[in-house]
Amino acid sequence: MSQPVQQRILKTAIPGPESAKLHQRRTKAFSESFGVTLPVFIESAGGGILVDVDGNHLIDLASGIAVTSVGASHPKVTEAVRKQVERFTHTGFLVTQYESAVQVAERLNALTPGDFEKQTGLFSTGAEAIENVVKISRTYTGRDAIVVLSHAYHGRTLLTMTMTAKNAPYKEGFGPFAPEVYRAPSPYPYRWSGHPDDIAQQAFDQLADQITTQIGAHNVAAIIMEPIQGEGGVIVPPAGYLAKVAEFARENGIVFVADEIQAGLGRTGDMFAVNHEGVVPDLITTAKALAGGLPLSAVTGRADIMSAVPAGGLGGTYSGNPVACAAAVAALDALVEEDLPGRARRIEAIAKPRLQALAGEGSHIGEVRGRGAMLAMEFVEPGTKIPDAAAAKQVANHANSNGVLTLTAGTYGNVIRLLPPLVIGEDLLTDALDVIEAGVGTLA
Known part of the structure; x- marks a missing residue:
């Protein structure tokens, strides 16, 4: 099977109608004790893209929680x-x-x-x-x-x-x-x-x-x-x-x-x-x-x-x-x-400066940290170090609804972590960062 087109494509709202139908079935059949970050159902995946059953192409910044580092369908x-x-x-x-x-x-x-x-x-x-x-x-x-x-x-x-x-x-x-x-x-x-x-x-x-x-x-x-x-x-x-x-x-x-x-x-x-x-x-x-x-x-x-x-x-x-x-x-x-550790360093070189530019005085982002393709933003109430889980959730929800899958983390629930596949294309990564930047801009 060929890799999906490496481009963010939104054909429906996220989640779309077919995912919503499947999620209703899941709610009835599957234990509610299992959480879900984004209630979409994936039909195919590869490189830095997840394709859902509604035909949406989502940029994957989660890698199944750092699992699909070589992509979700590496040919080898x-x-x-x-x-x-x-x-x-x-x-x-x-x-x-x-x-x-x-x-x-x-x-x-x-x-x-x-x-x-x-x-x-x-x-x-x-x-x-x-x-x-x-x-x-x-x-x-x-x-x-x-x-x-x-x-x-x-x-x-x-x-x-x-x-x-x-x-x-x-x-x-x-x-x-x-x-x-x-x-x-x-x-x-x-x-x-x-x-x-x-x-x-x-x-x-x-x-x-x-x-x-x-x-x-x-x-x-x-x-x-x-x-x-x-x-x-x-x-x-x-x-x-x-x-x-x-x-x-x-x-x-x-x-x-x-x-x-x-x-x-x-x-x-x-x-x-x-x-x-x-x-x-x-x-x-x-x-x-x-x-x-x-x-x-x-x-x-x-x-x-x-x-x-x-x-x-x-x-x-x-x-x-x-x-x-x-x-x-x-x-x-x-x-x-394929020197994927080197690709991780390249991901850091592209993403970290963009994320750091969103931090600073008056920002909801208290710190940007991490190494390689394991990066995070910690959200706080501006001017303090008081954890702001609501702000992290708002930015994550903005990214998810606009086709960029992200994960929240942290003991205080106030961190967004980025764990993209190491094979993600630079154009995709840049597009995802644009969406995250816009999400941060929604914070009051």
């Missing part, structure tokens, strides 16, 4: 999936084996930071990868405690929602939560006072003091951090912070884990976000962009840590599904061969 991915489906769809890698799973592991072992011997385990979802990184770390260290940060997001399972910071909608009413999960303050430069170097030191000192005095470093199995906090509001830690935490972990026999499920695989302008800080984690989790839209996740890291769990202790029915693995081999090839 779709062809690899087609060939694999014709051969077989599943055998269970714990029952019989297939080469594509080994190929994914080999590629991740080579791409992830660190020149030590590595091994990889494959799973299905990001939350499952985090669950398993906890299991691996606890087995390796013989310790129980897990340390995460405020503003963190790690998933929706019992353990991972415990590790996630934001209460509603992720945790409200779902307790009691998993034990032995501790939360340290996250450096949030926009909302902390002082020079970035001082903020990095203050945040590290608080984490180290909390671990030492309240938990006991000898009880901590792992410190798990997103190098850039996505759902928390695309919060970029001050330079040096991650390196300080990683060194502290090494000194105390604690496994340092980089949760790169959203930020990894080219999204920030490097293959992994930790590379910007020169930090080498013991273990690293990937998912989202890994298989070009198919469910696949991974834990990769030091071979001695990865092999600490006895045989049979890790796995799952769909872990390393062969169709997802075929897609992942193709997606990883595309990321490297």
Whole structure:
């Protein structure tokens, strides 16, 4: 199937009549507990465009929450999936084996930071990868405690929602939560006072003091951090912070884990976000962009840590599904061969100055931040740092209704994050920024 025309086209209101009909069916048949950003139904997608059932061409600045980095129908991915489906769809890698799973592991072992011997385990979802990184770390260290940060997001399972910071909608009413999960303050430069170097030191000192005095470093199995906090509001830690935490972990026999499920695989302008800080984690989790839209996740890291769990202790029915693995081999090839991290840097070069020009004195935009194709605007009441979720929602609604799909985020719900496919055309990106700029102009 050919890629859709790479142009924003509005044939109806958004959502259109056919989407509205399907949404009525969805409301009756599907659990209302699942939210939706924009109630349109997609018929085809590719590059930077989503085509809905009414024929509208929407510019995609969401990538299925940073999943379709190579586009929603990259030719290499779709062809690899087609060939694999014709051969077989599943055998269970714990029952019989297939080469594509080994190929994914080999590629991740080579791409992830660190020149030590590595091994990889494959799973299905990001939350499952985090669950398993906890299991691996606890087995390796013989310790129980897990340390995460405020503003963190790690998933929706019992353990991972415990590790996630934001209460509603992720945790409200779902307790009691998993034990032995501790939360340290996250450096949030926009909302902390002082020079970035001082903020990095203050945040590290608080984490180290909390671990030492309240938990006991000898009880901590792992410190798990997103190098850039996505759902928390695309919060970029001050330079040096991650390196300080990683060194502290090494000194105390604690496994340092980089949760790169959203930020990894080219999204920030490097293959992994930790590379910007020169930090080498013991273990690293990937998912989202890994298989070009198919469910696949991974834990990769030091071979001695990865092999600490006895045989049979890790796995799952769909872990390393062969169709997802075929897609992942193709997606990883595309990321490297087409230099998509470089495309992410180009997206930042185009978009960030445009967004920054909308901020400033008297603006509802308090800060523009992020790296590569992981960018955000934080909305506040003008002249203050008081979160303004209503303003973020108004601008997002303007963009969505004018054919530019955006996502809101942030602990306070006041952030619009931009996560376009790394293959988006520059003309499309410019058009999308024009719409966002007009949306900001609607704020009183």
